[in-house]
Amino acid sequence: MSDLRVIIKRDSAEPEERTVTTGTTAAELFQGERSVVAARVGGELKDLAYAVADGEEVEPVDITSEDGLNILRHSTAHVMAQAVQELFPEAKLGIGPPVKDGFYYDFDVDRPFHPDDLKAVEKKMQEIQKRGQRFSRRVVTEEQAREELAGEPYKLELIGLKGASATSDDGADVEVGGGELTIYDNLDAKTGELCWKDLCRGPHLPTTRNIPAFKLMRNAAAYWRGSEKNPMLQRIYGTAWPTKEELKAHLDFLEEAAKRDHRKLGTELDLFSIPEQIGSGLAVFHPKGGIVRRVMEDYSRRRHEEEGYDFVYTPHATKGTLFEISGHLDWYADGMYPPMQLDEGTDYYLKPMNCPMHNLVFDARGRSYRELPLRLFEFGTVYRYEKSGVVHGLTRARGFTQDDAHIYCTKEQMADELDSTLTFVLNLLRDYGLTDFYLELSTKDPEKYVGSDEAWEEATETLRKVAEKQGLPLVPDPGGAAFYGPKISVQTKDAIGRSWQMSTVQLDFNLPERFDLQYTAPDGSRQRPVMIHRALFGSIERFFAVLLEHYAGAFPAWLAPVQAVGIPVGDAHVPYLQEFAGEAKRKGLRVEVDASSDRMQKKIRTHQKLKVPFMIIVGDEDMTNGTVSFRYRDGSQENGVPRDQALAKLVDVVDRRVQV
Known part of the structure; x- marks a missing residue:
């Protein structure tokens, strides 16, 4: 055996040069480091069984890292598949x-999985985990792979895709790729006999005993490789974590998230529904939900007017030629509804975005530099044909309303306008109660863009500098930009720590050129404006859902559909409360009186479930003294509050937009 020189790299330490013998594996390099589950060699992930070569740089991959978690979870998916085939051989x-x-x-199975099936699969997985089967990688030829997997039609299809781009319906990479085919064998820990195998590029954990904690969650139907033209398969979802404590924390988090699910709360609080008769991804707002939405829109409208935006309105459909000019038919046709043929064969499309129409507003007459920046704003309803597998309540819909703005400015105004726009966006989000942000910079997709590389570079660097001025974390998103320009995305965390993409600010040098937009400069020359695309909520529906889950349905009083409800101790107190409610309504408050025949305590429970911010309780003493009693959401109560003070308190809480 000869000596080899390898470099051990760790995040927090200087590289360490180590001399080892030929055949030394990554597992031996990191012996005793129980949390290390794989190695990164020359930038590529490898199993711990990989034998290092002379001069290679080797990094340990900890199970808690992003790569480590992916390896853990992918290995657990293999154990689940083995368990399924042991229980359901077909x-x-x-x-x-x-x-x-x-x-x-x-899985392709004869019938959908039943919850009892999942319990049996999970039990079988636990048995496999305890056996300590070893994951072993083999490189095979295409002929060998086809011979060994002759009974697996979907794997045979993947073999034909070797080296091609193939993704599942939620964007996950398929298990074949690169320049070689590999099969992973699950080998018996004692005898080395083959227990199960799968076509996979890996890497994997050393053994099934390295899987500390997992749980199966649910099953669902899914089209093979995300296409509705393909067979419908049965999908089992699970979760896996480095410790049992982390698994429990995740399950507790999911339980809390389920309580906050906007679809569940939308039904319980009578806010919105998605009727089957209308179609998937197309919501209707009920009166109470309509109030919340109107208040959201009204406040946003007022703030935009203060910032110098002009409101415009555009139609829901247009001739296809508009999207030929913009480039959307070249780059975005898959996300659009099919055309409607009208006017002797002319194709009309439901609009998937508002920007091309705003360009026509700008171009409707000559523009002077004195008008710039021109800020056009619209609550514009758009339609996108999302795949059925990704439609999800209000957060991923097929019809939704964007709070869409397009700003036209000179290049000299560009940086300041972007800076003020991003500041405005962040402050307005804070007004709605979201405060924990980071920014994401999406750059050019080299396979999907229009315009020159120089223009993209200038736009990207301008956005980068604007983002950095906010003092917030800035995360790169390589290739995530739209085809016409880079963007900054505002990401926010909600009350339980989930990240949501909110506002986007995009810098566009290309659409003004495609639409030949011009303005007259001070010297009389015709110049091209710069275009800034900006959506603050993203969509009103999605923002509504995020706020609903953030507040768990308990909206702050200024957004709540009912801000206070009067609870009479007895029927004799109803007129007094109705008079109070009338005064409140004249002050712009949303106050109701529960004059039903239910007992007082039942009324209180009912409106607690409806998450009304205040209850105004009145009995004989209050009527005599001209007072009311305040009951808050947390059950605390303030008695004997004079009526005028009670009204002033409600007005103050609503005006200050605070949570109570």
Whole structure:
């Protein structure tokens, strides 16, 4: 054996040069480091069984890192697939990638899985985990792979995609890729006999005993490789974590998130629904939800007017030629509804975005530099044909209203306008109660863009400098920009720590050129404006859902559909409360009186469930003294409050937009 020189790299330490013998594995390099589950060699992830070569740089991959978690979860997906095939031998394998917080695997089976099936699969997984089977990688030829997996039609299809781009319906990479095919064998810990195998590029944990904690969550139907033209498979979702404590914390988090699910709260609080008769992803707002939405819009409208925006209105449909000019038919047709043929064969489309129409507003007459920056704003309803598998309540809809603005300015105004726009966006989000932000900078997709590289570089650097001025974390998003320009996305965390993408600010040198937009400069020359695309809520529906989950339905009083409800101790107190409610309504407050025949305590419970901010309780003593009693959401109560003070208190809380 000869000596080899390897470099051990760690995040928090200087590289360490180490001399080892030929055949030394990554596992031996990191012996005793129990949390290390793989290695990164020359930038590529490898199993710990990988034998290092002379001069290679090797980094340990900890199970708690993003790569480590993905390896843990992908290995657990393999254990789940093995368990399914041991219990249901006829099951054919699809794909089983890691996803956020977990994993899934798709199966072609004779019938959908039942909850009892999932319990049996999880029990079988526990048995496999305890066996300590070893994950072993083999490189195979295409002919070998086809021979070994002859009974797996979906794997055979993937073999034909070797080296091609293939993704699942939620964007997860399929298990084939790169320049070689590999099969992973699950080998018996004692005898080395083959227990199960799968086509997979890896890497994996050393053994199934390295899986500390997992749980199966649910099953669902999913089209093979995300296409409705393909067979419908059964998908089982699970989650896996480095410790049992982290698994429990995650399950507790999911329980809390389920309580806050906007679809559940929307029904319980009678805010909105998505009727089957209308269609998936198309919501209707009920009166109470309509109040919340109107208040959201009214406050946003007022703030935009203060910032110098002009309101415009555009139609819901347009001739296809508009989207030919903008480029959307070249780059975005898959996300649009099919055309409607009208006017002797002319194609009309439901609009998926508002920017092309705003360009026509700008171009409706000659523009002078004195008018710039021109800020056009619209609550514009758009339609996008999202796949059925990704439609989700109000957060991923097919029809929604954007609070959409397009700003036209000179290049000299560009940086200041972007800075003030981003500041305005962040402050307005804070007004709605969101305060924990970071920014994401999405840059050019080299396969999907229009315009020159120089223009993209200038736009990207301008956005980077504007983002850095906010003093917030800035995270790169390589290739995530729209085809016409880079963007800054505002990401916010809600009350339970989930991240949501909110506002976007995009800098565009290209659409003004495609639409030949011009303004007259001070010297009389015709110049091209710069265009800034800006959506603050993203969509009103999605923002509504985020706020609903953030507040768990307990909106602050200024947003609540009912801000206070009068609770009479007895029928004799109803007129007094109705008089109080009338005064409150004249002050712009939303106050109701519960004059039903229910007992007082039942009324209190009812309106607690409806998450009304205040209850105004009145009995004989209050009527005699001209007072009311305040009951708050937390159950505390303030008695004997004079009526005028009670009204002033309600007005003050609403005006200050605070949570109570």
